[in-house]
Amino acid sequence: MSDRAYWPEGVERCSVGKFLAWLGVISIFLAWGGYGAFKVLGTGIGVTGLDNYFGFGLWITFDLAVIALGAGAFFSGFLRYIVRIDELKNVINLAVIVGFLCYSGAMLILVLDIGQPLRAWFGYWHPNVHSMLTEVIFCITCYCTVLIIEYVPIILENRKINQNRFCHHLAHNFHVYMPLFAGIGTFLSFFHQGSLGGMYGVLFGRPFVFREGFFIWPWTFFLFISSAIAAGPGFTMLCAAMMEGITGRKLVSYDTKKLLGKISGLLLCVYIFFKIIDTYAWAKGILPGMGLTFDEMFSSEHGYGKILLWLELFWFGVIPAALLVTPAVRNRPWLMYSAVVMAAIGVTINRFVFTVQALAIPVMPFDRWTTYVPNWAEWSTSLMIVAYGFLVMSISYRYLPIFPQEVKLNK
Template sequence: MDRALWPEGVERCSFGKFLLWLGFIGIFLAAGAYEAVMILLPDGLARTALDNYFGFGLWITFDLGVIALGAGAFFTGLLKYILDIKELEKIVNLTVIVGFICYSGAMLVLALDVGQPLRSWFGFWHPNVHSMLTEVMFCISCYLLVLTLEFIPNILENRQLNKIPLLHNIAHNFHYVMPLIAGLGAFLSTFHQGSLGGMYGVLFARPYILRDGFFIWPWTFFLFVLSAVASGPCFSVLVVKLMELITGKELVDFKVKKLMCRIGGTMLALYLFFKFADTWAWATDVLPRSGNTWDQMFNDALGYGEWLLWAELVVCGVIPAILLLTPRFRNNPGLLYTAAILNCTGIVINRYVFTVQALAIPVMPFDQWYSYTPNWAEWGPSIMIIAYGFLILSLSYRYLPVFPQETQLNPISAPAAPAPVEAEEVADVEGEPETA
């Protein structure tokens, strides 16, 4: 029965091995779910390392990180369905699944971070129209709905579900409206990515992230959008590679991976150009006008040193951009995946310093530097979301046609036929005299 649910023409591991794999994932899911349930109790947030000073911590860093890395969904969909880049059809299904995991996981984390998820609807019913977070809340919720709509056709293309005429027709007709859905998703995701950055840029009481802007938008609005579209395609390639290592199969042609990384590298170079300009303008103009100096923004003793800035801009910025944009380096799989890892790491560092370091810096004359270290109550639910992602990817890989190239790259070998007997050998055998 399980074999009948597999995509046409592919091989999967035995059901017993698959159950063992799900059990391994379930250990992390259960451990994180326990902490998540404890967080939802009346005094749950007191279990975390969050306090009145660090209202944002690991969860918001994780949330912003996965949302940026999940941007491969809307950007790849935009390139595939709007700009009609045919090669991306080999990986677009996976980017949608990765985006769905990232955004649904981010929503789960936000439910915990609110502390009272039963009151989460207040923001929709009583929105603060002067807050960028209101726009983020509406856009991220609507974009999760869009990702669900993009995921549905792939689910309905399961071999057994596709035999049902109604579901087959629904999946088929979804493809006609997919460009409209992809365009709507790109619009929603662009604005909520930007508003997340814009929220930081308007915090005039936080000198590390305060920025000037363009009309009503601070520069961080545009930088967050560019950094997301730079890292999203590379993260999708890394997910493919991880699945290939686990399954032992080639799932996407290396040419498609190179194309995705070249797109990511191009956007990374564009992002770095504006990021360096923004950093220079911040250091030479915004900080002095705020009555602050460069040295006041860093504290090596507590781990908030300048090395984080240079790690983000140079080690995880300039170096991967060079590797991804140079054909000789991009053709080397080891360098390609290394550059993709550095690219994604740089974006996570960016979200970390904007979230945590900005809060650690003293802003009043009587203030001092504060340090923040997340505890297990925060790590547990974060690990749960990662395990949740592995679960969705595992079920999708086993039962859905995620990778169109899989049957071409991994042909199923037919049973070996018996070797043909030469005619001369037959004649010799038939002509031999019988012996006692």
């Protein structure tokens, strides 16, 4: 049995047997996560490591991290269709799929995290207009819809589907209006990325994350945006490199990868510059103004030592930024890929400390330092979302024309 007729024209894929074996490995994690999701939805979030101290934990950290890394979709679309950087046409389909997987995966995790999924519609029908989370709810939902719209023409370009005249013309018309969707996606993603940071910055009762700002937006609003657009393009490039390693085929030219690395490096420099200034102003201005000290924000004994701050700012911030803006580094694949991985880790640490460490710090006289440890239910469902991403990307790679350079690069 062969499915060659459904492959993109001119490419090679592995046998059906190997492909099914690969999907079998992925299904193990899907099954484990499915069992965890069943326990959470059937029993409640009491089966997780969350409690009255930690309403946010691994799931929200995972959510914020993948949303930041998925920013490569909206920012690559902005650079490709609005700024007109033509070279990015080689990765724009991949960026759309990665963005769709990140955002749809984040929404699936939220179904588990909100506690009562049957009331998920309350946030839409009874919005709290004074909460930044309301803006996040609507913007993420709308942008996920935009990503679906951007994904549809890629599906319609499947070799067999595209033979249908209606599907062929529909895909063409979608592409004609793609700059419009790219603009809408940029607008929506800009605001929800910022509001995720702004949500923390307005919490004056949580001194670890509280920030002053500009007009109604705390500085964390702008820092979350800048960190996302810095990490997103590099993560898209990393996905392409990982797919090349798994499939053994060249999919994207190295010049395109270097361009994405350069974009990430320049934006990471901007982000780290303002992040260091923000951290200094927080330590020397905001904390003393609240009668607190810098040292009181950390506790190595409970796993929230200053090492996390130095890792975020320097080892996974300054160093990858310096590496990615250096042409000699970008000419060495392993160095460039390592720098992008470091940048992604830095953004993930940032989301972790804002989500978990902020809740661990005692803020009332009767409070104490507490430690949060996610259990199997949270890990299994998080890995299920990763497996879901591998599943959709594997099927998309096999049957959809994601990489316009693939045929030429493998001649």
